[in-house]
Amino acid sequence: MSDNVSKAEPKNDFIRNIIRDDVKAEKYQQIVTRFPPEPNGYLHLGHVKSICLNFGVAEEFDGICHLRYDDTNPTAEKQDYIDNIKTDVHWLGFEWAGEALHASSYFDQLYAWAVQLIEQGDAYVDLQTPEQIKENRGSFKEAGKPSPQRDASVADNLQLFADMKDGKYADGKAVLRAKIDMGDANMNMRDPIIYRVMHQQHHQTGDKWCIYPMYDFAHPLSDAHEGITHSLCTLEFEDHRPFYDWIINKIGFEQPPHQYEFSRLNVDHTLTSKRKLKQLVDKGIVDGWDDPRMPTIAGMRRRGYTPEGLRDFCDRVGIAKADGVTDMRLLEFSIRQSLDDTTARGMAVLKPLKVTITNFEEAVSQWETLKADSVSARFDEDSQTLWLTQPNHPNVEEMGEREIPFTESLYIDSGDYELEPPAGYKRLSPEKNEIRLRNTYVIAITEHVLDDAGKVVELKATIDPTTLGQNPEGRKVKGVVHWVSASQGIPARVRLYEPLFSVEDPSSVDDVHQALNPNSLSVLNAVVEPSLVKADAGTRFQFEREGYFISDAIEHSNEQPVFNQIVSLRDSYKPA
Numbered sequence: 001m002s003d004n005v006s007k008a009e010p011k012n013d014f015i016r017n018i019i020r021d022d023v024k025a026e027k028y029q030q031i032v033t034r035f036p037p038e039p040n041g042y043l044h045l046g047h048v049k050s051i052c053l054n055f056g057v058a059e060e061f062d063g064i065c066h067l068r069y070d071d072t073n074p075t076a077e078k079q080d081y082i083d084n085i086k087t088d089v090h091w092l093g094f095e096w097a098g099e100a101l102h103a104s105s106y107f108d109q110l111y112a113w114a115v116q117l118i119e120q121g122d123a124y125v126d127l128q129t130p131e132q133i134k135e136n137r138g139s140f141k142e143a144g145k146p147s148p149q150r151d152a153s154v155a156d157n158l159q160l161f162a163d164m165k166d167g168k169y170a171d172g173k174a175v176l177r178a179k180i181d182m183g184d185a186n187m188n189m190r191d192p193i194i195y196r197v198m199h200q201q202h203h204q205t206g207d208k209w210c211i212y213p214m215y216d217f218a219h220p221l222s223d224a225h226e227g228i229t230h231s232l233c234t235l236e237f238e239d240h241r242p243f244y245d246w247i248i249n250k251i252g253f254e255q256p257p258h259q260y261e262f263s264r265l266n267v268d269h270t271l272t273s274k275r276k277l278k279q280l281v282d283k284g285i286v287d288g289w290d291d292p293r294m295p296t297i298a299g300m301r302r303r304g305y306t307p308e309g310l311r312d313f314c315d316r317v318g319i320a321k322a323d324g325v326t327d328m329r330l331l332e333f334s335i336r337q338s339l340d341d342t343t344a345r346g347m348a349v350l351k352p353l354k355v356t357i358t359n360f361e362e363a364v365s366q367w368e369t370l371k372a373d374s375v376s377a378r379f380d381e382d383s384q385t386l387w388l389t390q391p392n393h394p395n396v397e398e399m400g401e402r403e404i405p406f407t408e409s410l411y412i413d414s415g416d417y418e419l420e421p422p423a424g425y426k427r428l429s430p431e432k433n434e435i436r437l438r439n440t441y442v443i444a445i446t447e448h449v450l451d452d453a454g455k456v457v458e459l460k461a462t463i464d465p466t467t468l469g470q471n472p473e474g475r476k477v478k479g480v481v482h483w484v485s486a487s488q489g490i491p492a493r494v495r496l497y498e499p500l501f502s503v504e505d506p507s508s509v510d511d512v513h514q515a516l517n518p519n520s521l522s523v524l525n526a527v528v529e530p531s532l533v534k535a536d537a538g539t540r541f542q543f544e545r546e547g548y549f550i551s552d553a554i555e556h557s558n559e560q561p562v563f564n565q566i567v568s569l570r571d572s573y574k575p576a
Contacts, residue, residue: 013319031063039081041274067096125160144182234264269499304550304566309338329573352411363465372469409486492561
């Protein structure tokens with residue numbers, strides 16, 4: 001695969017091949033898919049793949065895709081989650097057909113279908129305790145034991161189910177079960193529960209119901225009710241497909257949907273369990289669902305990931321029939337690819353080291369006569385500032401220009417001067433005292449100042465006045481470092497990130513808290529060029545020599561700038 005996935009090239013995977021065959025055979029009037037999240041948490045990276053697939057195939061085959069909330073468990077669902085799901089899908093670049101749908105809108109119809117099953121002899125009310133039901137379910141080696149109520153009459157079951165609906169049973173005292181086969185090798189077919197008592201107000205239906213359908217019952221019937229043609233879900237639902245087909249067949253539909261399973265998206269050092277992610281939020285281990293370290297779409301959006309990069313990532317991962325683990329670096333590669341030509345440049349010094357230019361006044365007084373013709377600048381006498389005009393992007397003229405203040409006192413990164421440089425070090429040291437400041441002069445370090453602990457706290461330097469925009473005569477100066485004006489640079493808080501988890505597979509650890517990376521967040525007191533803080537919150541930049549960053553959507557302001565690291569500037573990783 002090339003570095004840039006061809007958008008013109010049709011995608012080729014087993015699901016799309018199935019749909020192509022169905023279209024060719026004119027099996028359906030229109031391809032209809034759905035994205036059916038339960039609103040019990042924020043969407044995460046795994047959902048991105050499902051969103052891209054369901055909405056993607058609908059678009060590719062001139063069909064439609066529904067957004068449907070499978071909201072059958074009022075104890076775990078919130079309006080906040082519903083609202084955020086809409087935001088996430090829109091942000092990724094997709095539109096659903098018509099209004100967003102709710103499984104809860106079908107509760108009357110689902111109840112009627114449950115009654116139909118009872119009347120057909122395909123369902124019964126079980127009065128066993130939850131513990132008894134679990135114990136009598138059997139195991140992979142042992143068949144289950146039938147409920148004492150399994151062979152009750154249709155009339156009795158209808159009355160018992162009506163009593164459940166009328167609130168005559170407390171939570172856990174009665175359930176409705178499908179009547180299939182307690183000896184089936186597939187545990188999901190051993191008379192699964194399809195309705196339970198739950199005296200809980202629902203966020204959509206209020207207190208109308210005290211019984212709620214189980215997901216495995218409501219989901220396939222909602223698909224059928226909506227005219228879904230291809231029900232696309234991840235591999236963990238493969239064992240559920242026999243019941244999916246059973247319930248649709250028992251109710252009866254002229255054109256039933258078909259379920260197809262594909263590999264879920266597993267990325268190393270990443271957790272995609274909403275339950276476990278919610279624990280991190282509830283315990284304050286992360287700063288909410290949108291913490292930039294979280295693998296939620298909200299977190300990735302705040303981190304600065306782009307919808308284009310996420311869609312490209314999903315294209316590169318592809319659709320397969322077997323689960324695997326994807327390298328996080330592939331995700332970072334896709335994000336980096338999406339940022340290169342779309343992101344303005346700027347300079348930020350993350351670990352400032354002061355540099356005082358001792359010949360500043362004398363050297364800058366000659367700037368106009370000694371500069372290269374390509375240099376555009378102006379000198380402000382009042383502030384003693386040389387304002388250098390630079391493009392916001394070296395290759396995208398449409399992004400315009402900005403002015404960078406060059407002053408007597410500057411900051412460079414502390415890592416750009418080493419008293420005892422390691423092997424291969426190519427920046428400043430006592431033995432290598434000359435280097436170019438990006439977009440401006442060559443400087444020579446004449447002195448370093450140490451604190452009591454022997455740490456370098458200031459450099460003194462001179463500039464070569466003949467090198468503004470051009471090379472010095474008679475010598476080669478290797479190396480370029482970025483810088484920011486000390487007097488006109490703006491203090492900023494910069495957050496750097498590592499993976500939230502230190503282990504490759506956090507889901508395999510009993511206690512995910514033990515797998516947390518203590519270095520997942522580092523906060524630096526940086527200094528940035530003035531143009532960076534003038535941008536709105538949520539604006540992405542490339543900090544030259546540092547990486548890609550975004551002004552935080554919530555905390556950033558001109559008075560208190562906050563930037564989040566999106567991804568490093570480069571990586572040796574290349575996609576296969």
